[in-house]
Amino acid sequence: MKKAWYAYPYLVWMAIFIVVPLFLLLFYTFTATTEEGIRFTLQHIKRVWEPIYLMVLLRSILLALICTVVCLLIGYPVALILASKEYSQKRVLALLFVIPMWINFLVRTYAWMSLLGKNGLIDMVMNFLHLPPVQLLYTDHAVVLGMVYNFLPFMVLPIYSVLTKMDKSIIEAAEDLGADYITVLKRIIIPLSLPGVISGITMVFMPAVTTFIISRLLGGGQYILIGNLIEQQFIVVGDWNFGSAISFVLTVIILISMGIMRKYDREYEGGAIW
Amino acid sequence: MKKAFKIFGLFFSIMIVVGILTGCGSVPKAQLKVYNWGDYIDETVIEEFEKKYNIDVIYDTFATNEEMYVKVKGGGADYDVAIPSDYMIERMIKEGMLEKIDFSNVPNYKYIDERFKNLPYDPNNEYSVPYMWGTVGILYNKKMVKEPVDSWKILWDEKYKKQIFMLDSSRDSIGVALKMLGYSLNTRNIDELEQAKEALIRQKPLVLSYVGDEVKDAMISGQAALAVVWSGDAVYTKRENPDLEYVIPKEGSNLWVDAMVILKGTKNKKAAEQFINFMCEPEIAFRNADYIGYSTPHTEAKKMLDPEILNDRTAYPPDEDLKNCEVFEALSDVIKEYDRVWTEVKAAR
Numbered sequence: 352m353k354k355a356w357y358a359y360p361y362l363v364w365m366a367i368f369i370v371v372p373l374f375l376l377l378f379y380t381f382t383a384t385t386e387e388g389i390r391f392t393l394q395h396i397k398r399v400w401e402p403i404y405l406m407v408l409l410r411s412i413l414l415a416l417i418c419t420v421v422c423l424l425i426g427y428p429v430a431l432i433l434a435s436k437e438y439s440q441k442r443v444l445a446l447l448f449v450i451p452m453w454i455n456f457l458v459r460t461y462a463w464m465s466l467l468g469k470n471g472l473i474d475m476v477m478n479f480l481h482l483p484p485v486q487l488l489y490t491d492h493a494v495v496l497g498m499v500y501n502f503l504p505f506m507v508l509p510i511y512s513v514l515t516k517m518d519k520s521i522i523e524a525a526e527d528l529g530a531d532y533i534t535v536l537k538r539i540i541i542p543l544s545l546p547g548v549i550s551g552i553t554m555v556f557m558p559a560v561t562t563f564i565i566s567r568l569l570g571g572g573q574y575i576l577i578g579n580l581i582e583q584q585f586i587v588v589g590d591w592n593f594g595s596a597i598s599f600v601l602t603v604i605i606l607i608s609m610g611i612m613r614k615y616d617r618e619y620e621g622g623a624i625w
Numbered sequence: 626m627k628k629a630f631k632i633f634g635l636f637f638s639i640m641i642v643v644g645i646l647t648g649c650g651s652v653p654k655a656q657l658k659v660y661n662w663g664d665y666i667d668e669t670v671i672e673e674f675e676k677k678y679n680i681d682v683i684y685d686t687f688a689t690n691e692e693m694y695v696k697v698k699g700g701g702a703d704y705d706v707a708i709p710s711d712y713m714i715e716r717m718i719k720e721g722m723l724e725k726i727d728f729s730n731v732p733n734y735k736y737i738d739e740r741f742k743n744l745p746y747d748p749n750n751e752y753s754v755p756y757m758w759g760t761v762g763i764l765y766n767k768k769m770v771k772e773p774v775d776s777w778k779i780l781w782d783e784k785y786k787k788q789i790f791m792l793d794s795s796r797d798s799i800g801v802a803l804k805m806l807g808y809s810l811n812t813r814n815i816d817e818l819e820q821a822k823e824a825l826i827r828q829k830p831l832v833l834s835y836v837g838d839e840v841k842d843a844m845i846s847g848q849a850a851l852a853v854v855w856s857g858d859a860v861y862t863k864r865e866n867p868d869l870e871y872v873i874p875k876e877g878s879n880l881w882v883d884a885m886v887i888l889k890g891t892k893n894k895k896a897a898e899q900f901i902n903f904m905c906e907p908e909i910a911f912r913n914a915d916y917i918g919y920s921t922p923h924t925e926a927k928k929m930l931d932p933e934i935l936n937d938r939t940a941y942p943p944d945e946d947l948k949n950c951e952v953f954e955a956l957s958d959v960i961k962e963y964d965r966v967w968t969e970v971k972a973a974r
Contacts, residue, residue: 407972469848486787489834571834572793575971583971587795588964589695 376602379595395596404580404597411577412604414491415559418498419506422555423548425499426506430547431540433507434514445511448504456501460568463500467493467569489571497565505554513547514540553612557605577601657896658683660693660704662883663838665757667916674903680896688837689794697722697888705891706900708756711882712796712953715746719957723752724887730898733905741882741922745952753884754901757919759856760880760942760950761797762873764840766866769850777805777874780851781824786831790843790852793835795967796953797879798825801853804876811954818959818966825970835971844869855881857919859939864918871939877949882922 383392398404433445451459466472467487477484487493517540525535563578572579577597584594655678659671663686671682685704687693690713696702698720709717717723728734734754741755765774769788772779780789780801792798800810802821812818833849840852845865854862859871885904887897903909907925914921914930920940921927927935934940956963 403969403972406974410974468843468846470846489787571836572971573829573832573834574974580968580972583968586695587689587691588968589691589698590964590968 376595376598379591380599383592395592396600398593399596399600407575407580408577408600408604410574411560414495414498414576415556418495418502418559419552419556421495421499422503422506423552426503426551427510427548430507430510430514430544433511434517448507452504457564460497460501460565463493463497464488464568467496488569489573491570491574493569494566494574494576497569498559498562501565502555502559505558506551509550509554510544510547513544517543549612549615553609556608560605561601655680655893655896656683657681657706657893657900658685658702658704659900660685660687660697660702660707662686662708663688664841665708665883665917665919667912670904670909670912673909674900677903678896678899680893680899682900691795703890703892704888705893705897706885707888708883708885710953711744711746711884712955714753714884714886715955716957716960717886718747718752719955722889724889724891724894724897725751726754726887726901727894727898730895731902731905733902733907736905736907736910736923736925738922738924738927744882746882746955747884753886754905755882755884755922756904757857757914757917758880758882758922759920759940760873760947761792761800761853761855761878762859762871762939764844764852764854764859764862764869764871766844766847766850766868767870768868769847774851774870774872775875777801777876780853781805781828781831783831785850787833788850789828789832790840790849790854791828791832791835792840792853793837795963797853798835798970799963799966800879800953802828804874804878807876810879810951811956813956813959815959815962818962822966822970826973829970829973855919856939856942857917860918860934860937863939873942873946873950875949877951880947880950880952882952 380395381391381393382389383394399408429448433448464471468474469484469488471488473487474484521543522535522539525539530538561578563576563582566574566576566579570576575583581594581597581601584590584597588594657680659682661684665686666684668684671684674680675682685702687696690709693707693709694713694716697704697707697717714723731754737755741758743750747753763774763777763779765779770779770785779785780791791801796810799818799821802824803810803812803817806817806820806824808814808817808821834843836843836852838858840854841858841862843849844852844854844862847866847868854871856871859869863869863871885901887894887901891897904913905923907923907929910921910923910926911929914923914926918940921930938946
C-alpha cells in the first residue's frame with residue numbers, strides 16, 4: 352500500500368507514543384535487574400497470579416462489568432429518547448449530555464466526594480427525612496456510582512449516533528405492516544443499533560476496568576482496583592517491573608475481550624438476527 | 626507538487642522529533658524548581674523570594690517521601706531543592722542523589738537548634754538543613770471518643786469501625802502497626818514485618834479511608850473519630866476544631882525531621898542555596914512555622930511564636946512523650962520487604 356505524505360507525522364507520532372512505550376512495557380515485564388546485569392525472567396508475571404493480586408484483578412473486572420451493565424440499562428433508553436422524533440429536532444438534550452464532559456472529570460469526581468460524604472448533601476437530606484444515615488463514601492457503591500456517572504456519555508453517544516442515522520423508512524414500513532412499538536423495537540431498532548451498543552460497551556468497559564482515580568477518591572484506598580495497584584507500583588513503590596507485568600496482563604485481557612466483541616460485532620453486522 | 630508535500634511531511638516529522646528531544650529552549654529568568662510536601666509552606670514566602678532574588682520559582686508538591694523518591698530517581702524531574710524526611714535523605718545520600726551544600730552560602734544555618742544538627746541521617750551535616758520536625762500520633766474527636774486515648778490499640782477497636790483514617794504512606798502505617806505490636810519501627814526482622822502486615826489487614830475493615838492531606842478537612846468536619854496524623858496537621862486541625870485532641874501513644878512513635886536538600890544535577894546551585902538561606906531567615910522561618918503549624922527547629926523563629934503554641938504538647942512535646950519515639954532509618958537492605966508488605970496490605974480485602 353502506498354502511504355500518503357500526510358501519514359508521516361502520524362506514523363512518527365505513533366512510533367514514539369505507542370510502539371516505543373509498548374516495547375518498554377514488554378521489556379520491563381520480562382526482565383529483572385540483578386547485580387550481574389539485566390536478565391530474562393517470568394517472576395513478575397508469576398507474581399501477578401498470586402491470589403492476593405488475582406482477587407484485585409477479578410474485583411476490577413467485576414466492578415467494570417457492573418458499571419457497563421448499569422450504563423447500558425440507563426444509556427439505551429436515554430439514547431432512544433434523545434433520538435426520538437420529539438427530541439431529535441432540538442439538540443438541547445444531547446448537548447446537555449455532552450456539556451458536563453467539558454469539565455475535567457477529576458473535578459466532577461471531587462464533587463461527588465462532598466455529595467456522598469458525611470455531612471454532605473445526601474447525608475443532610477437523609478437527616479432531614481429522619482432516615483438512618485448511610486455510609487456512601489468509601490464503598491464499592493460509591494466507586495460504581497462514580498464510574499457510571501463518568502462513563503455514561505460514552506455509552507449514550509455511540510448508541511445515539513447509530514439511532515439517528517438509522518433509516519427511518521424501515522421503521523415506517525414495519526409500522527405500516529401492523530407491527531406495534533415493542534415489535535419494532537425488538538425486531539428492528541435493537542438489532543440495527545447493535546454496533547452502537549457494542550462500541551458503547553467497549554468504551555465504557557475499558558476505562559472502567561483500568562480506572563484508578565475514581566476508586567482512589569470514592570473508594571478511599573480501601574477498595575483498590577487493578578489501576579491503583581499499577582499506579583502504586585510506579586509512583587510509590589518504584590517497582591516498574593511488577594507494575595509493567597500487571598499492565599501487560601491487563602492489556603492481554605483487554606485485547607481478548609476486544610477480540611470477542613469484534614466477533615459479535617461482525618456477526619450482527621446488517622442486523623439480520625436477534 | 627507532490628514531492629513538495631512529501632518533503633513537507635518529512636520536515637514536519639523531524640520537527641516533532643526534534644521538538645520532543647530538545648524541549649523548550651530559552652529561559653528568560655533564572656529558574657528554581659522546588660519540590661515540597663503539600664500544604665507545607667506559606668506560599669507568600671515564595672513570591673517574596675522571587676521578587677528579592679529575581680528568580681522564577683516552580684513549586685511542586687508531593688504526598689509521600691516514596692512518591693518524591695520515585696519521581697526524582699526516575700529522572701523524570703529536574704528539581705533543584707526538595708524537602709524530604711530523615712530516612713529518605715539518608716537513602717538519597719547513600720545513592721548519591723544529593724549535592725553537598727556550601728554552608729558559607731547559607732549563613733542563616735547558625736539559627737538552627739544544635740539538637741537538630743549532625744543527626745544520624747546526615748552525620749556530618751553536609752547535605753541538609755532542617756526545615757520542620759514533628760511526631761506521628763493519633764488525632765481524635767473528643768465528642769466521638771469518650772475513653773482516654775493513649776495506645777495504638779484503639780485503632781484496632783471494633784467500636785470505631787469505619788471511623789478511622791490511616792495514612793496512605795507505607796513507612797508510617799507499617800510503623801504504627803509495628804509499634805502497636807511492641808516492635809521497633811526500624812525492624813529488619815521479616816517475621817515481625819509479617820505480623821505487622823497481618824495486623825494492618827485485620828484492621829482494614831475498620832478503616833474508613835487511607836488518606837494524605839485530605840485528612841485535615843475530613844477531621845475538621847467530623848467525618849471520622851480517629852486518625853493517624855503528623856503533629857503539625859494536628860496543630861492546624863485543633864485550631865479549626867477545638868473538639869480535636871492529639872496524643873503520642875505510650876508505645877512510642879516516630880520522631881521525624883524534614884530537611885531541605887539540593888538534588889544532584891541542579892543547574893542553579895547558587896539559587897538553591899539562596900533559597901535555603903532565605904527559608905532560614907528568622908522572619909520567613911517564623912511565617913512558615915506559624916502558617917503550617919509544624920514545629921520549627923529554628924531558634925529565632927521559635928522565640929517569635931505565640932507562647933500558647935510553645936506550650937502545646939502537640940507541637941512541642943515534653944521529653945517524656947518522646948521517650949519511646951524512634952527516628953526512621955533508611956533500611957536500604959530490607960526496604961523492598963516494606964514495599965511488598967505495603968502492596969499486599971493495600972491489595973488485600
